[in-house]
Amino acid sequence: MLRVEGLKKSYPTPQGRIPVLRGVDFTLAAGASLALTGESGSGKSTLLHLVGALDDADFGEIVLDGVALTRLSEHARAAVRREKIGVVFQQFNLIPSLTVGENLGFQARLAGRYDPAWQEELTARLGLATFAARYPEELSGGQQQRVAIGRALAVRPRLLLADEPTGNLDEATGDAVMALALDLVAATGCAFLMATHSERLAARLQRRVRLESGLLAAQ
């Protein structure tokens, strides 16, 4: 379902371009989960951004459901993000001006795939039913991250990306959120790619790979 081949990415600095990814290859089947580990600055977020059609690669190919993301226009990439990819960020990145309920359904509505029954189920399973009318600022960190996961899954994505999803949460809350996320991922059958520096969290996914010096090393 997801194929990444020879992916390279570097960033310009006053001292010249710094390579972050030097040729990354991997595949991920539908319903499979993969943990991406590595030290801070190893390029985990960069890889996630490239796979999520959020950024341009310098070289290489990313194919999602038979579509080469690296060859798409901005308009088409936005459509892919909207309809096929769900993203969970460490900072939650909810829209502060919308209520919890509105945040949950926002991407699904944008994609024209809003399913009230699915949203209701998600809301219930995420334990957000009593918070639907509240605003993000009125929720705790764990609750906000649950909203972020719900928003990403409400669109029934083909691929769920999570960048340090529990990085801002305490261990117990992080574990609870993670369990919920994995449960829902299994329910939707989407592929799941998660970047984390926590070996403990990574161990909960089916496979894990480590990013070192811009290259993937299997573990």
Added chain:
Amino acid sequence: MRETVWTLAALISHWRRRPGNLATLVLGLAIATALWSGVQALNAQARNSYDAAANAISGGGARTLVAARGGLFDQELFVRLRRAGVTVSPVLEGAVRIGEKNVRIIGVEPVSLPRRSPIAHMRSRADVLEEFFTGPGRSFVARETLRRLDLAEGAQPRTERGEQLPPLAALAEAPPGAIIVDIGVAQRLLDRPGKLSRLVIADEETFDEARLKRVAGDALRLVAEDDSDLARLTESFHLNLTAFGFLAFLVGLFIVHAAYGLAFEQRLPTLRTLRALGVGPPHLVAAMACEIAVLTLLAGGAGVLGGHAIAQALLPDVAKSLESLYGAQISDRLTLDARWWLSGLAMAGAGATLAAASGLTKALRLPALSFARPMAWRGAHHRYLRRQAALAALALVAAAGAYGFGEGLASGFAIIGLALLAAALSLPIGLAGALALGERFARRPLARWFFADGRQEISGLSLALMALLIALATNIGVGGMVEGFRQTFERWLDARLVAEIYFEAATPADARDIEAWARTQPDIAAILPVWRAKTRIGGWPVDIVGMTPHETYTAHFPLIDAAPDAWTALHAQNAVLVSEQLARRLSLAIGETLDIPTTGQDLRARIVGVFPDYGNPKGQLRIDHEKLKRYFDDASGVHYSLRVDPAATARVIENMQQRFGGKIARIVDQADVKALSTDIFERTFAVTTALNTLTLIVSGVALFASLLTLSDMRRARIAPVWALGVTRRKLAALEMARVMAFAAGAAAFAIPLGLFMTWCLVAIVNVAAFGWRLPFHMFPAQWLAVFLIALGAAFFATLIPVARLARVSPTELLKVFSNER
């Protein structure tokens, strides 16, 4: 000290990373200072010229003696006083025309001038004194007046009456627009033999008031020279200018406030870190105060220089307005003293401190540890709206108080200012309400986000939007008043200028010759003498103009209010028509009687009508021509208007010029007078229009500056929506649409506010400032123009920030999600 210096260094490092924010701050303060100090420069220049004119003879602060009943008095009085040992110096003043320029003639007697008189030092130069008294004499004039008259030293120009001046000589101390001659020469030039206009008290210490009473009786009265007519008459003009300058300054301060507020928010983490590192609040505030002082010097200095340039650019129009309206001669070379420069800087400092006050207060109370609630915007938003509503209500109550209890010009400006403030404070509440309504009815998710996010953006943009609202409302308000005035003025001019030809004879004898000839001409249907005299009523200078019974007046002369028998009574009884401004100033009403001081006994007349007299700072009375001749033996018997067949106008003028040559000082047809009056009108409002436009530009800059400085913050709000699959182009288009919608909202608010301002200007300010009330007009086309201007300003203000957003690289947007943020 060390602590403050290092704190300052940490604070200033912010500007290195955000030069755009610094540029906005400097630009805002510089513009605000420039507009304020520019207007103050114009006022200072004008007042310096009035002072120079008023003090040219006495040296300032002296008291003078004038005719108790106004006008001129006999030289004989001076002779008697001198013989009795009263130390006074005679002066005769009047206006002549040289070429097409008006010049003030000041006749003096140098030997008796007060010692402190600027021109008294000529006494110490025997050659100058000799030149002044002997032979052809000398006419002393300032170099800039020579330039204005396009004459060289030694020239001997002639007045409109053909009288030749003594050779011109440059004298630095001569006031602008004036020529100083010997008193005898002045009497000849002005055709006032044996007459004086005032006596300057040469030596206050030896002045004997009792002796004055014994010798002159009640013929003369003592006045302080500071209390000059010019200063009184022009006071409203300068107050209007100051009000506009202050408004522009406030609009400029909106930019400073917005930019400094943003910088404060951006530096909040730094400030907290400094507090955590042990910097006490006093050191923090001291460092911030130092920063403001540096900013004041930098931006204030640039602003004062800009103000000088603005004043230089506007001075010709202001000088011409003041000359046309009040006969004031203003030097066209800007000379400003250190006080003006320093006051400009002080104003910049005060403005910067005011704009930064909330930041300084917050810094003083800033805790070392903060309860981090980065997204707690809704509570803050509601608190903000509640505070705005409370302040707006307070401003409205104060405006109502000013209307109910205040009076005069200051009250008028206070009502306008408070109403503007109340409306500006209410604007974010109105916009938030409209957005909430939009959100409620929006169905599509992006539309809901558009409205919901808009509410969040209001507080960041509110200051710029308030500035835009004030500028737009001022544009509608002042534009409506000026346009209404223009229409009223044109209709009034058509009614007042019915005669086809207007002429001024060189002397009364010449006038009689011309009159006799005119009666024999078949083309001339009527000869209407328009003789004039001067007096003072209630301390105000008043012109008295004679009227003959004729259809020109009864059918056309505009009256605001009149008794039923007004025209019959005017000629058959002791009756008078009073100008609107005099009626208002002295609270006169139809049917009341008015005692008019004349050269002889007082004329007691019944008021039978009130007429509009736009553009005339003095009061005016209209009485029957025969009574004018009887009561005012010094009436100028040289002004006339002629009714002729319109087709024959040019021929009659040509015949008169050929036949009478120099006996006619000036002759013009109706079209010329109208063109001249319209030109004066346009010049008078040229400065207002210029300041109005500048204010609008400043508000556009405020909007641009706010959007530019907010664009980084906007990125954090937009990035999540972009990540969820909305293109940058679409988001950029939504950003533009949102700001345009805000501007449209501000414009919609500005229309009723502008109309209220027009009403205040015509019904309160104009009445208090000039003494006339104009009809209230509405100009929908102007509203549409202002609406389009608002949209245009918003479009151009958003162009760069939106283009930046549309082109922002994904890498930049992704920084929003990076953990290091």
